[in-house]
Amino acid sequence: MPDLFAAPEIAAPAEAAPLADRLRPTRLEDVIGQDHLTGPQGAIGRMVAAGRLSSMILWGPPGTGKTSIARLLADAVGLRFAAISAVFSGVADLKKVFAEARDHARLGTRTLLFVDEIHRFNRAQQDGFLPYVEDGTVILVGATTENPSFELNAALLSRAQVLILSRLDAAALETLLARAEQAEGRPLPLTPEARAALVASADGDGRFLLNQVETLFLVNLAEPLDPAGLASLLHRRVPVYDKDREGHYNLISALHKSLRGSDPQAALYYLARMLVAGEEPLYVLRRLVRFASEDVGLADPQALVQCLAAKDAYDFLGSPEGELAIVQACLYLATAPKSNAAYKAHKAAWSSAKQTGSLxxxxxxxxxxxxxxxxxxxxxxxxxxxxxxxxxxxxxxxxxxxxxxxxxxxxxxxxxxxxxxxxxxxxxxxxxxxxx
Structure with missing residues (x-):
């Protein structure tokens, strides 16, 4: 996986190398968007200043610099760097890596083992890291885009710090664009509006942004592109969203909380985020039906009727026409009076029934x-x-x-x-x- 972020003054290694490869950082302070970790007061900054690293899990979205940070950490504290990917590695690869790390440890050189996509290792494979982490054979730096609480063993998590990388904001992505322009020696062929659209399309992913930038530099354009021209040239980015992963649960939680907070605008936004990303509409409808009973209840008995009618309408029409019925149900719930009295009554009655037995x-x-x-x-x-x-x-x-x-x-x-x-x-x- 290529590293992304480099200081503007660093010379490109080879003109034929991909732009993302040419923009590798050589110092931790050159990594952008993660100052809360790499800065003097950040966890990584403090560890580097002390010259001692603990094992860690770097958790963050794609293209935020996880690989870059791992490489630069090894250089910063004088550790040997070894890397494997959980996608392509198995038990034999792990045994080889650990054996090599042990040999180097005997010679006085410790190893920083970077494991990309660590969540893809199964539970037994994750347990295999424990003895080598405990005895100091390796300093483990794992990278994951998934919530470690769900994907990693508790035993492994207890031996590593979880450090959260931020999604790159517009300012960080603009810095990356400026570095790319300096490396190329020319400005991007975009109008200011198209430049803003390009940054927005990256969705916080620096790697994706640089790939798009490289395409723009490779195309000979007579005039700068406007947003429409940019959209016709570049492929639209698919939102990061896995239906069985944390992004799924984050968005449905945000939708539920926005409905409960009677904010129809925010609720519509999260509803759109889910459906545009490919969520199954019937899943959303099931959650709306649940909300109608849990958070509206008898404050407006029509809420449940509206949601069930929306389900029937979607079954009848399908997408995209039937999605309007989902929107209607969403707006009804957001603007309905709220009550969790039925929800609380359910909990209390069930608890009492369990306690009183067969009276x-x-x-x-x-x-x-x-x-x-x-x-x-x-x-x-x-x-x-x-x-x-x-x-x-x-x-x-x-x-x-x-x-x-x-x-x-x-x-x-x-x-x-x-x-x-x-x-x-x-x-x-x-x-x-x-x-x-």
């Missing part, structure tokens, strides 16, 4: 299909509510060994405000008819 309901409300059941009092003196004033008997329906519970407390919002009034009215009637 018998009052015999008065039990059906008596046999004579024996009638003889022992099933259904005796049951007050049929429709025969009572206000169609309300006020009877006690709880097991005799259990005090009445209050699981559901409606919010004062939306339709639940009316439900609260109704429940209060029944409570008063119940007290009256039970003699206060």
């Amino acid at each position: 018998m309901p009052p015999r008065t409300i039990l059906n008596a299909p046999t004579r024996l059941m009638k003889d022992i009092g099933y259904g005796k003196n049951y007050a049929y509510d429709h025969d009572q004033p206000d169609a309300f008997s006020g009877d006690d329906y709880w097991p005799e060994e259990m005090q009445p519970q209050n699981f559901y407390a409606p919010s004062p919002r939306g339709f639940e405000a009316k439900i609260a009034e109704r429940l209060a009215y029944w409570d008063n009637l119940r007290k009256e008819r039970r003699g206060g």
Whole structure:
């Protein structure tokens, strides 16, 4: 994997080399966008200043300098550098790397082992690193684009620091463009608007940006390109999004929180992010249906109806026409009054049911299909509510060994405000008819 970031004054090694290769950094301070790690107060900066490294996992998006940092770390503290990729390596490769590292350790040279895509090693392979990390044979620097909490063994994580690399922002990408222009000795053939569009299309990935820049430098253009011309020349970048990885869970969480926060604009943005990236629309609809019950509930009973109607509409129309129904459901949920009273009632009632076991309901409300059941009092003196004033008997329906519970407390919002009034009215009637 090529390194990306170099100081502007560094000469290109060979004109035929790819631009990304020519823009390698030679010092940690030349790495852009990661000052929180490589700066004097950062974890890496402090380790280098002390001349001692601990094993670490570099977690960040593609094209943010993970490989560059690993190489420069080895140089900065005088370690031998060895690299493997979990995509192409197996047990035999690991054994060879560890044997070589042990041989060098006997000669007084420690090894920094860089493992790219470390999350692709299975659990047993990850466990294989432990003895060599523990005895100091290698300083492990793993690189991953996936959340280490989900993808790496707890034992391995306990022996390494997790350092998070930031997605490159517009300023960092602009710095990279300036370095590329200096290396080429000419400006990019873009209008200011197209330049901004190019930076935005990189989606925080420096490697992708440099590949696009190299294409622009290779094409002889009579006039600078505007955004439309740039779009027609370069391929559109596909958003980074794995349906079974952290990006998936981050976006669905952001959608859910935006809906809960009654922000229809942000909710639409995250909905679009997911669908544009290729998320299965029915997955999104399932989450919207869940939200309708969990976060709106009886504050607006139509929320659930709207979501189920959107599911039916999408089933009927498919994409892209049916996606408008998903948008409608999303907007309805975002603008509906919010209540988690039904959600809390569900949790409380289930907890109580588990604690109270198999308590018998009052015999008065039990059906008596046999004579024996009638003889022992099933259904005796049951007050049929429709025969009572206000169609309300006020009877006690709880097991005799259990005090009445209050699981559901409606919010004062939306339709639940009316439900609260109704429940209060029944409570008063119940007290009256039970003699206060």
